[in-house]
Amino acid sequence: MSVKRHPTKFLREEYLALAEQDLDWKLKTVEGPSKPITVVEGKEVLLLCSNNYLGLATHPKLIEAAIEAAKEYGVGSGAVRAISGTMSLHMELERRLARWKRAEAALTYPTGFMVNSGLIPQLVDKGDLIVSEELNHGSIIDGCRLSRADRVIYRHTDMEHLAQVLDEAERHKPPYRRILIITDGVFSMDGDIAPLDEIVKLAEEHGAMVYVDDAHGEGVLGEGGRGIVSHFHLNHDQVHVDMGTFSKAYGTVGGHICGSEDLIRFAWNKSRTWLLSSSLPPPVVAATIAAIDVLETEPWHVRNLWKNTNYFRKAVQDLGFNTGRSQTPIIPIIVGESSKAKKLSEKLYERGIYVTPIVYPMVARDQARIRIQMHAQLTQEDLDRVIEALEEIGRELEII
């Protein structure tokens, strides 16, 4: 006789435990397109919490490309890449992406999460070491957990600590076979930039691989929005795995890596998330090719994004708000307690400004914030409206 157990009681109990601490997610439904002004649950709002930085998700060229591809190739690819899911469109996207990123080669995956969870455990295994930045994205954390390599976390952007970790790794017995340094390019909660040039220097001294997750840097940093490798004038002999996603500034969906031919061939032969999950649908692939066209031919989107970012960040700083370490279109307004961040977000929403609070456990307990993500198509008038609302609510809640 086995013990009497209720097989699914935990489902409700664990949820209730979260809800009691107000840590459960309450979903808000967006009823229009992901545009700077859209409709959320029947209410017209300014949208300040989307990754669609440049507005490409609704760009006419991308929409047209998706429609044409659906007509010509259908809406699904029908298979994983390795069977019959490699269409000429996928090959074209990878050629275009490699050229755009100035890399030898590129490879696309169904999502960015799947790059990190599928590739990291293939790059390093038992007898290897992963040196991972403290504030890395959850998909990197999961990728690292799927590897049997040893793991050390270095403190956020702390190059002295990274140097120390690498020095200690040299003394490990038996010597590590491989060392992988892995970092986000732009940190998604703070909007600061990893010192990739210094990381590369340390990696070169220790013969380590460098892997950067440029999800929030692509379409934002570097020449024309090429990303963090371009921003620091580096190349793919120095940054060995240049990983990203089309789900942010490119406005579509899909993960990718850029690097050497050797890396690309290794990755597609070894990543189970690539080999065993269906390839991107043709309309998505065609729209993403169009996104690269737009980045190459319409440089004003990236310029507008930065113009808005610089104007807005300075204005809220001048009002006395704490924007932390922000250097990019991710602009946190750090208020301290969770309850205050939630109040601020609610009051902004009442005024038709939608931005979610970011609280523990996503950030430390005393670092609760709202996180504003700038958009290239917000007008000066829109931004002034947000600044004015922030000033009034900020005083009311005694944040400034």
Ligand SMILES: *Cc1c(COP(=O)(O)O)cnc(C)c1O
């Ligand atoms: C969004 C994000 C991912 C995941 O990308 P998807 O393509 O949406 O799965 C990975 N890493 C970072 C840093 C991200 O911000």
